[in-house]
Amino acid sequence: MKVCILGGGLTGLSAAYALSPAHEVDLLEKQEVLGGCLSSYRIGSYSIESFYHHCFEGDTALLKLLKRCDLSGKLEWLTGSTGSYAGGVLYPMTTPFEILKYPYLSLTDTFRLAILTKKAGKMPVEDLDDIPAHTYVTEHLGQRVWESFFEPLLNSKFGDRKDEVSAAWLVSRIAIRSNRGLSGERLGYVRDGFQQLIDSIVRIVSSQGCRILPGTPLSTLEHYKGGWKVNGEPYDCVLSTLPLQELAAHGGPVIPPVPYQGAACMTLGIERDVCNGIYWVNMKDRAPYGAVVAHTNFVPASRYGEHIVYLASYFSGEPGTDIADRMRNDFCKRFGLSREEIHWERLAIDRYAGPLYVTGYRRLIPGYESNGLFVAGMFSRPNYPERSMEGSVRAGLEVADRILRRLT
Ligand SMILES: Cc1cc2nc3c(=O)[nH]c(=O)nc-3n(C[C@H](O)[C@H](O)[C@H](O)COP(=O)(O)OP(=O)(O)OC[C@H]3O[C@@H](n4cnc5c(N)ncnc54)[C@H](O)[C@@H]3O)c2cc1C
Known part of the structure; x- marks a missing residue:
C-alpha cells in the first residue's frame, strides 16, 4: 500500500x-x-x-529507538543543575541546602515543596486537569511558593498564558523532574548531539x-x-x-x-560561562526570556571549544520583530557579557512549539x-x-x- x-x-x-x-x-x-x-x-x-x-531515564521508547539506531553507546547521563535569577542575583537552587538558603522561600515553604516533590509521582494527575496550577499551588503551598518558585518556572514555559495552565501539567512535570541526587538532576544527552x-x-x-x-x-x-x-x-x-x-x-x-504556543529560542556561542556553572536558570525578574539554559554547564564546554547558552521564551501571537535584539541586549547587560564575547548567534522561532496545557486539555x-x-x-x-x-x-x-x- x-x-x-x-x-x-x-x-x-x-x-x-x-x-x-x-x-x-x-x-x-x-x-x-x-x-x-x-x-x-x-x-x-x-x-x-x-x-x-535532554532526555530522562524513564524515556523507554526513546531509549529503545536510540539502541536500534546504534546510539546507546553515545548516550551519557549527566547532571543538570538549576538556579533562579531574582532581584539581580543568580541563586543556585540545586541542593536542598541551596534551596534552604534561597531568601524568597521560608523554611515552611521549602518543607511544603519537598512534600509535594515526594508525592507528585503517585498523584492521579488526570484529576488535576480542570484545576489551574496557580490555584492548586496557592491553596496547597501558599502564595509565596507560587510567586517565588512556580511562577518563574511557568513563566519560562508558558509566558503570558501561564495562568491558564493546569495543575495536571505542573504535578506531572514535578514527578518527571524529581530524579535528582544531591548534586542535581540526572539527565541524558547523546554525545555530539x-x-x-x-x-x-x-x-x-x-x-x-x-x-x-x-x-x-x-x-x-x-x-x-x-x-x-x-x-x-x-x-x-x-x-x-x-x-x-x-x-x-x-x-x-x-x-x-489543541491550543499551541510558540517558542523563540536564541542560541549563542560565547567566550565564557556567565551562569556560575548552573545549567538551567529560571528568570524570576522580568526579562525578554523566561530561562537561560547554559548547555555547556551540562555538557562540557571542551567538546565545543566555546560556551553555548540558549535564551528561551514562549509566546502566543507574534514574538515581535525585535525579539533577537531585545534578548541579546538584555542578556549581555544582566549577565555582564560584552558583545565582543559573542562568537555567533542564531534565533529559532516555531509557532507550534508545544501545546498549551490549559485546564480541560485532556478532553481536547x-x-x-x-x-x-x-x-x-x-x-x-x-x-x-x-x-x-x-x-x-x-x-x-x-x-x-x-x-x-x-x-x-
Ligand atoms: C524549546 C523546546 C525545548 C524542548 N526540549 C525538550 C527536551 O529537553 N526533552 C524532550 O524530550 N523534548 C523536548 N522538546 C519537545 C520535543 O522536541 C518535541 O516533543 C518533538 O520533537 C516533537 O516532534 P513532532 O514530530 O511531534 O513535532 P514537530 O517536531 O513539530 O514536527 C512536525 C513537522 O511537521 C513539519 N510541517 C509543518 N507544516 C508542514 C507542512 N505544511 N508540510 C509539511 N511539513 C510540515 C514541521 O516543519 C515539522 O518538521 C522541546 C521542544 C521545544 C520546542
Whole structure:
C-alpha cells in the first residue's frame, strides 16, 4: 500500500521507521532539514540543537529507538543543575541546602515543596486537569511558593498564558523532574548531539525504501474514493503529524485543535560561562526570556571549544520583530557579557512549539484516526501532560501500529 506521512519531526520519522518495511512510504517535510523541533544547527565542526534538549531515564521508547539506531553507546547521563535569577542575583537552587538558603522561600515553604516533590509521582494527575496550577499551588503551598518558585518556572514555559495552565501539567512535570541526587538532576544527552538520532532514522528508513522529501510542504489534501490525494498524488493512507490547525488550512478534516504556543529560542556561542556553572536558570525578574539554559554547564564546554547558552521564551501571537535584539541586549547587560564575547548567534522561532496545557486539555486530545485520515504528534495522548521526544516517538509508533493493522 502507498502511505504518505506529513511532517519530518520525531513523530513522522518514528512512524516511517515502523511502516516502511511493510509499505511504500513517502515522507513530506516543509523545511529543508528534518527533525522539526529536534533539528540542529551546524556550527563549524559540531551540531547543536536549535532548541535545548535532554532526555530522562524513564524515556523507554526513546531509549529503545536510540539502541536500534546504534546510539546507546553515545548516550551519557549527566547532571543538570538549576538556579533562579531574582532581584539581580543568580541563586543556585540545586541542593536542598541551596534551596534552604534561597531568601524568597521560608523554611515552611521549602518543607511544603519537598512534600509535594515526594508525592507528585503517585498523584492521579488526570484529576488535576480542570484545576489551574496557580490555584492548586496557592491553596496547597501558599502564595509565596507560587510567586517565588512556580511562577518563574511557568513563566519560562508558558509566558503570558501561564495562568491558564493546569495543575495536571505542573504535578506531572514535578514527578518527571524529581530524579535528582544531591548534586542535581540526572539527565541524558547523546554525545555530539541528537541530530545523530535524526540522521540515523533517516538512513534506516531510506534503506527500507522510504522516500524522504525535505523542502516539500503540504499544499493540497483532497479526499477521493480510494484514499487521499496529497499535492495531487494519490495515496491509500495518509498520516499527518502537523498541528491540526495547519492540516485543516490545507484541506484536511477540521478536527478541534489543541491550543499551541510558540517558542523563540536564541542560541549563542560565547567566550565564557556567565551562569556560575548552573545549567538551567529560571528568570524570576522580568526579562525578554523566561530561562537561560547554559548547555555547556551540562555538557562540557571542551567538546565545543566555546560556551553555548540558549535564551528561551514562549509566546502566543507574534514574538515581535525585535525579539533577537531585545534578548541579546538584555542578556549581555544582566549577565555582564560584552558583545565582543559573542562568537555567533542564531534565533529559532516555531509557532507550534508545544501545546498549551490549559485546564480541560485532556478532553481536547484527538484520537489517532479521524475521517479516514490518521493524525499523531505533539497533540497525541503520549504527549500529555508534557510533550517530549519520548511522547512523539511513542505517538509515531502507536499510530503506525494502528495503520499496520488497518492496512492488513
Ligand atoms: C524549546 C523546546 C525545548 C524542548 N526540549 C525538550 C527536551 O529537553 N526533552 C524532550 O524530550 N523534548 C523536548 N522538546 C519537545 C520535543 O522536541 C518535541 O516533543 C518533538 O520533537 C516533537 O516532534 P513532532 O514530530 O511531534 O513535532 P514537530 O517536531 O513539530 O514536527 C512536525 C513537522 O511537521 C513539519 N510541517 C509543518 N507544516 C508542514 C507542512 N505544511 N508540510 C509539511 N511539513 C510540515 C514541521 O516543519 C515539522 O518538521 C522541546 C521542544 C521545544 C520546542
